[in-house]
Amino acid sequence: MLKLSVLDQSPVPAGSSHTEALHNTVRLAQAADRLGYTRFWVSEHHNSQGLAGSSPEVLISTLAAKTQRIRLGSGGVLLPHYSAYKVAENFRVLDALYPGRIDLGVGRAPGGTPHTASALQGGSANVFKGLDRFPGQVEDLIRFLTDSVEPGHPLEGIRATPLVGTVPQLWLLGSSGQSGVYAAQNGAAFCFAHFINGAGGQQVVRSYKSAFRPSQLNVVPQAMVGVYVICAPTWEEADRQARTLDLQLLMIEKGRFTGVPSPGDVEAYSYTEWDLSRVQDNRKRMIVGAPDQVKEQMALLAADYGVGELMVVAAGHDFGSRMRSYELLASAFQLT
Template sequence: MVALSVLDVSPIIEGGTVQDSLRNSLDLARHAEKWGYTRFWLAEHHNSPSIASSATSVVIGHVAAGTTSIRVGSGGIMLPNHASLAIAEQFGTLEALYPGRIDLGLGRAPGTDQRTAAALRGDSGRDGQFFPEQLAELRAYFAGRMPIRAIPGEGMTLPIWLLGSSDYSARLAAELGLPFGFAGHFSPQQLLPALELYHRNFQPSRTLAEPYALVAINVIAAETDREAERLATSGQQLFLSFIRNRPGPLPAPVDSMEGIWTEREKLALQQNLGGSIVGGPDTVREKLQRLLHDTKANEIMAVAHIYDHAARLRSYEITAEIGHKLSR
């Protein structure tokens, strides 16, 4: 069987509030737990009017406190934005509060624009090129091999995942014998090459005897193909706002994108969102099975930028009904 999980950013919708977004994330997590999802991850982004999960560790604690069994974690923490000691302490605290339920997914991108990244990082001067050294430092804090002790943190054995949208983290995860998650929801063209590299180069470790690959993918499910395609226009409009450098909250869906995007913008969306799985139950089942066949993924993590919360819940419910019957 293939594990199913959720990736969330606590989306802020047009006309909504941050409080609504955080409340809805917890509600989604509670439903996901009931529907048998394995984990519920939150992503770190900054300076975005459509995302409420920027203080990712805090929101993880909020979700973990309101659920009982589902794993909760980061998808991911953008490590260059933080001191390794701070992340060790934050996730050590989360693991102490919710033992056996916390995942630490790490990325090396800023999760924002360069100006905001500079504000986050201050005088540290660190960027993605120092990611391997910073990862080693973080792991050393957990192992108690640093002159300064991470308390809480030291001695904790919570899972560390490497996340990426190219082959860089795939190669590093394989070398270190760590689980790997790929951002297929916005980088579908690099998905198969990165996973092939990860599987081919994997070195067994104390953490993993065999490779374990997770694929994050946009999944918009509804009762019919037409309704799912309408729901998906919210995410398409949101992507347009980013490429036009006019970011805003997640907009309501429209009946058609024609007249909203240019041909060039439509092509850009197809290149970045072309791996999305959008449709009614039969379409989603067929496309999920094809994705599993092509990727040999151990786990699918569904992403759903849907404006209406009830429709978002229904999308994840349909996905669960289908996904739990699929196999690699």
């Protein structure tokens, strides 16, 4: 049976607040726990009016305290901005408190504008330097998580505390091939963001599997795919809900993302021919429909990628419709 997980970006619908968005993330994690989803990840975005999640480590601690069994993780920590040592310690604390339930997903995206990235890196004039050191950061992160700093290494003698006997699951996240290369080289798990890039991901995952090197983290490759899913009782209703995501993605491409648009915003927007072509192309990043339709499409997508788990990003203007998507999916896949 296909495993389903959740990625929640704490979206802020038009007319709502960041505080409300974070509380909705907590409610959604509790529902995912109850409905039988495998894991629940939260994202990291900065200086964003439309997304409230800026500190996944803090949010994960709250979610873990308010759920029972579901795995909690970051989707993901933007490693180039931070010290690998401090990230390892943050997630060791979480793993010590909630053993066997913590995932550490890391990415190399800036998570905001260059100006914001500079602020995250202490005012650095070269915000892209973090991308160059990302491969080494991943290696250091693994050394700290597994207590495997080699003799003679500059980090010899340094251990990440607390000292625990478990290791968070390490996932590298990406929407192109490079993160898959790093994941394979280091024996880490890999999640491809189909919801960001709907083209070419299948070959990325195949390449990751073929190049995978066994490690202390994983003996065999472990891959997952994230995808937008909008599920409603009928296709017509799902399509209406998807139109808010259509406009949201279009606005992001135009650099004008201020929140999740409302159905009224969709009705009022005047689409150009170019807009409509972008909407059509962006639908490749989504699965939209009634439960049976969505289940079939999700199974086909998983088979096409060769994975046994999909991470669902249920989009929509209102929290109720997103919650309903997850409830319908759980029933269609008989998760509980």
